[in-house]
Every structure is written in C-alpha cells, then in structure tokens.
Amino acid sequence: MVATLYIDGRWREASDGRVHEVHSPHDQSVVATVSQATQADVLNAIAAARKSFDSGLFTSWSFKARGELVAKIADLLERDGDVIARKESDDTGKRFIEAQYDVADVISTFRHFAALGAKEHGRSVDVGIAHVSSRIVHEPLGVASLIGPWNYPLLQIAWKVAPALVAGCSFIVKPSELTPQSAIALMKIIEEAGTPKGVANLILGPGSVVGTSLINDPRIDLVSFTGGLTTGQTIMKAAATTIKKLALELGGKNPHIIFADADIDAAIDNAVTAAFLHSGQVCSAGTRLIVERSVHDRVVKEIVRRAGKISLGGPDDKAAETGPLISQAHLKSVTAYVEKAVAEGARLLVGGKRSDKPEHAQGWYYLPTVLDNCHTKMYCVQEESFGPVMTVEVFDSEAQAIAIGNDTVFGLSGGVWSSDADKAARVASALRHGTIWVNDFGPYRPAAEWGGYKQSGIGRELGEHGLSEYLEIKHIWTNNAPSRSGWFKDQ
Numbered sequence: 001m002v003a004t005l006y007i008d009g010r011w012r013e014a015s016d017g018r019v020h021e022v023h024s025p026h027d028q029s030v031v032a033t034v035s036q037a038t039q040a041d042v043l044n045a046i047a048a049a050r051k052s053f054d055s056g057l058f059t060s061w062s063f064k065a066r067g068e069l070v071a072k073i074a075d076l077l078e079r080d081g082d083v084i085a086r087k088e089s090d091d092t093g094k095r096f097i098e099a100q101y102d103v104a105d106v107i108s109t110f111r112h113f114a115a116l117g118a119k120e121h122g123r124s125v126d127v128g129i130a131h132v133s134s135r136i137v138h139e140p141l142g143v144a145s146l147i148g149p150w151n152y153p154l155l156q157i158a159w160k161v162a163p164a165l166v167a168g169c170s171f172i173v174k175p176s177e178l179t180p181q182s183a184i185a186l187m188k189i190i191e192e193a194g195t196p197k198g199v200a201n202l203i204l205g206p207g208s209v210v211g212t213s214l215i216n217d218p219r220i221d222l223v224s225f226t227g228g229l230t231t232g233q234t235i236m237k238a239a240a241t242t243i244k245k246l247a248l249e250l251g252g253k254n255p256h257i258i259f260a261d262a263d264i265d266a267a268i269d270n271a272v273t274a275a276f277l278h279s280g281q282v283c284s285a286g287t288r289l290i291v292e293r294s295v296h297d298r299v300v301k302e303i304v305r306r307a308g309k310i311s312l313g314g315p316d317d318k319a320a321e322t323g324p325l326i327s328q329a330h331l332k333s334v335t336a337y338v339e340k341a342v343a344e345g346a347r348l349l350v351g352g353k354r355s356d357k358p359e360h361a362q363g364w365y366y367l368p369t370v371l372d373n374c375h376t377k378m379y380c381v382q383e384e385s386f387g388p389v390m391t392v393e394v395f396d397s398e399a400q401a402i403a404i405g406n407d408t409v410f411g412l413s414g415g416v417w418s419s420d421a422d423k424a425a426r427v428a429s430a431l432r433h434g435t436i437w438v439n440d441f442g443p444y445r446p447a448a449e450w451g452g453y454k455q456s457g458i459g460r461e462l463g464e465h466g467l468s469e470y471l472e473i474k475h476i477w478t479n480n481a482p483s484r485s486g487w488f489k490d491q
C-alpha cells in the first residue's frame with residue numbers, strides 16, 4: 001500500500017489506488033513509488049483546508065504560538081536532515097552534499113519565519129480624533145495552494161510553507177511529480193510538530209492534471225507558485241475568474257556584467273559557478289555573460305577552459321562537481337536550445353552535447369556549454385535554457401552594459417563586477433532585476449526579500465515581505481464616543 005497523500009490529518013492512498021514511480025536522473029533507477037492523486041483527492045484536500053481555516057482553530061493561535069510551531073519544525077528538520085537530503089538527492093540527481101546544503105537553507109528559512117512570529121504585528125494609526133482608536137491588524141489570508149518546482153524542491157516549498165504557517169493560513173502543497181519525496185518528509189514533520197489537522201495537506205501528481213483545481217477552485221484564496229513563465233501565465237489567467245491573490249516566482253535570464261577594471265580572476269571563477277552550479281538548473285543562474293570588449297578574449301578563454309574541466313557525476317560521486325539534468329525531456333529541450341542558438345549564429349566554444357562517458361550513459365548528463373558571439377535579439381539570449389548553457393555578449397560602455405542587461409522580459413537577478421564602487425553602484429541601481437550582486441554572484445539570505453521584476457514574477461518571498469504575502473490587512477476604526485454623522489438633513 002502506498003499512502004503518501006496527506007489530507008485532513010491522515011495519510012491516504014490515491015482514491016483509485018494509482019501510484020507513480022520516481023526515477024533517478026542519474027541512472028533511471030526507481031527511487032520511490034508514491035501515490036498519484038485523483039481529482040477527487042484534490043477536492044478533498046481543498047475541502048479539508050477550507051474547513052480547517054473556517055473553523056478558526058489555527059487562526060486563533062497567536063503569531064507567537066504559530067512561530068513556536070515553525071521553530072519546532074526547524075528542530076525536527078535538523079534531526080532528520082541527512083535522511084531528507086538523501087531523498088532530495090535521489091529525486092533530483094544532485095550530489096548528496098548539495099542536498100545537505102539545501103536542507104541547511106530550509107532550516108534557516110523555518111528559523112527566520114519562526115522569529116518573525118515573535119515580532120509585533122499590526123500598528124495603531126493616529127487619525128487625529130481623540131475618541132477614535134484606529135488599528136491596522138494582520139490576519140491570515142485564507143486557504144493557499146503552494147506549488148513548487150523540481151530544481152530545489154524542498155527549499156522552494158519551504159519558502160511558502162513556513163510563512164503560511166506563521167500567518168495562520170491553511171494550505172495544500174503540490175511539489176513537482178518529478179521530486180515528491182522531500183515534501184512527503186516535510187509533511188510528516190509538520191504533522192509530528194502538532195499542526196492541527198486539515199491545516200497542511202499534500203497532493204501529488206502532474207501539475208497539468210492535479211494543478212487545475214488548485215488554481216481554479218473558488219475555495220482557494222491564494223496561489224503561491226514557483227515555476228516556469230508559461231505555467232505562471234496559465235495560473236494568472238485561471239486565477240482571474242475568482243480574483244485570487246497571486247505570488248509568482250518565475251524564470252530568469254540573468255545578466256552577469258564584467259567590467260575591464262574588475263578583479264578578473266574572481267569574476268571568472270564566479271561566472272563559472274553562476275552558470276554551471278546545479279548544471280544551470282537555477283532560476284537565478286548567471287547564464288548571460290556580458291563582458292567589456294577589452295577583456296572579452298581573456299575572460300572567455302579562461303571560462304571555456306574551466307567549463308571543459310567540470311566533472312559530472314551522480315549523488316555519491318565524490319569527484320563530481322555537478323550532476324545531471326532532471327529528465328530526458330529536459331535534456332532534449334536543452335539540446336534543441338543549443339542547436340537553435342548555433343543556427344542563429346552563436347559560436348559554440350565548449351560542450352554543446354550530452355556527456356558520452358560510459359558512466360553517464362543511463363543519466364541525463366549535458367556538458368557545460370559556452371556560446372560566444374551572442375546578441376540581445378537571439379532566442380538563446382532572451383529565453384531561459386534552465387541548463388548549463390552560458391551565452392556571451394560584449395559591451396563598450398557603461399550605458400551599453402546597462403541597456404543590454406535590461407533588454408529582457410525577465411528581471412530576477414543580475415551581477416556586476418567592477419573595482420570602481422561608484423560605477424558598480426550606478427549599474428546596480430539601473431538594472432531592473434529583483435536581486436543584484438556587486439562583485440559576487442548567487443548568495444541569498446532568508447532575511448532578505450527574493451523575487452522578480454517584470455515577467456520574473458509578482459510579489460516577494462523571504463524577508464518580512466515573504467510573510468506579508470500570506471496576510472490580509474484590516475483597518476479597524478473604533479469610535480469610543482459615538483455621535484450622529486449629521487451628513488444628511490434629518491427631516
């Protein structure tokens with residue numbers, strides 16, 4: 001019996017008993033068998049979440065008490081960290097050590113939101129009338145659908161679940177069908193921590209099937225989604241009929257600008273990390289290198305040398321530096337993307353094909369790839385590959401670097417390298433992206449907001465704003481000396 005759906009405080013099989021096998025991207029072995037929800041299961045989960053929210057049980061807990069629950073979840077995650085990291089590594093194919101880093105980030109996320117629970121919420125407003133008290137209060141927003149991607153499965157779900165719990169929302173989690181195991185483990189911990197039944201629910205299955213009700217159903221108040229732009233557009237259209245609140249964390253095509261006066265050695269090393277970490281399957285990957293013409297040859301030559309030496313391997317390969325792509329379908333899509341780039345005029349300098357090592361034959365391994373001779377009108381510069389593919393463009397002036405860096409529909413993140421602090425600050429300010437790194441690329445902290453400008457999304461996760469997404473704001477005006485309004489004549 002496979003009972004991995006969590007609905008109304010109970011672990012259940014799919015109502016038709018259907019299961020789904022999860023395959024390792026490293027060698028296609030079956031790493032888990034999980035329940036695959038039916039439409040009836042989804043509706044049951046929505047009903048359970050709605051009932052628990054409307055009962056007022058969890059919403060009546062103080063922020064402090066809900067913060068304490070979230071702190072307890074962090075403690076339990078710490079206890080089970082390596083077991084969860086193993087599941088994450090099995091599902092995604094990423095190295096076990098990287099999955100351990102991810103779990104550490106998940107724990108920090110829960111601790112951050114736990115601490116926000118202990119803070120004062122709401123405020124008084126001085127309305128200038130002595131006998132009126134005016135209060136702004138923060139209330140839980142309602143029932144939320146929390147839909148996550150496969151690249152950082154637990155982390156992206158944690159960014160939603162932790163604030164939803166502190167806010168007092170009830171919710172249904174739906175991880176990607178490719179990577180469900182860590183969400184199941186998290187839900188077991190949420191249960192063990194003492195979360196009231198019906199508050200947290202878990203649905204598994206392909207988004208195109210089980211996702212529809214999670215965005216259409218009128219009993220859902222908020223959809224918080226992390227994933228691709230096209231799915232985000234579908235969700236936005238569907239949410240319009242019932243004016244749902246939306247939090248969307250979508251893709252990115254992130255500019256990484258290197259000026260000639262930068263610390264070139266550090267810039268190159270970070271450029272390699274930015275583009276090829278987790279084989280480019282990172283929403284904020286710095287896959288769009290924009291380099292000042294005078295240092296182009298030096299920078300690109302060294303990046304190509306380094307990219308060609310990156311060692312690929314599976315979860316337990318100690319010599320590996322990064323892993324496979326998530327699926328065969330994704331491998332095909334990255335392959336087609338590079339072929340199209342070359343047909344468009346990009347110069348392929350390294351990679352551009354599947355690894356042909358015998359030990360990679362059963363996995364979805366694609367070589368780190370550098371495409372030179374690119375410009376902003378090209379598909380490969382405008383569209384995300386979500387694979388290990390760096391495009392290179394050149395610039396001759398600060399203004400041109402900014403113009404190129406902003407010439408994208410996305411606006412998630414970007415980096416700028418220069419030893420001139422004023423110039424770097426000007427460029428950081430001019431770039432229309434949600435996170436900018438100066439002389440660095442990639443770090444983030446749960447205390448700092450994360451999210452996109454333009455088509456990279458709506459709203460913010462993490463920081464204090466990441467909690468606000470799950471709160472309604474109410475103004476309560478109390479007149480302590482009631483009197484007639486006197487507006488209309490009383491005839």
Ligand code: NDP
Nearest residue numbers: 148149150175176177206207211227228231249250251283
């Ligand atoms: P998808 O958009 O394909 O899927 C994301 C999630 O949505 C999955 O759980 C998927 O389910 C589900 N889904 C798919 N179709 C629907 C639907 N019609 N209704 C409801 N849910 C649906 O993205 P990927 O998983 O491929 O993730 C990669 C994308 O995510 C990239 O574009 C990346 O940039 C972005 N991303 C953004 C981040 C950010 O912080 N801005 C962070 C991480 C990733 P299933 O997989 O089971 O079909």
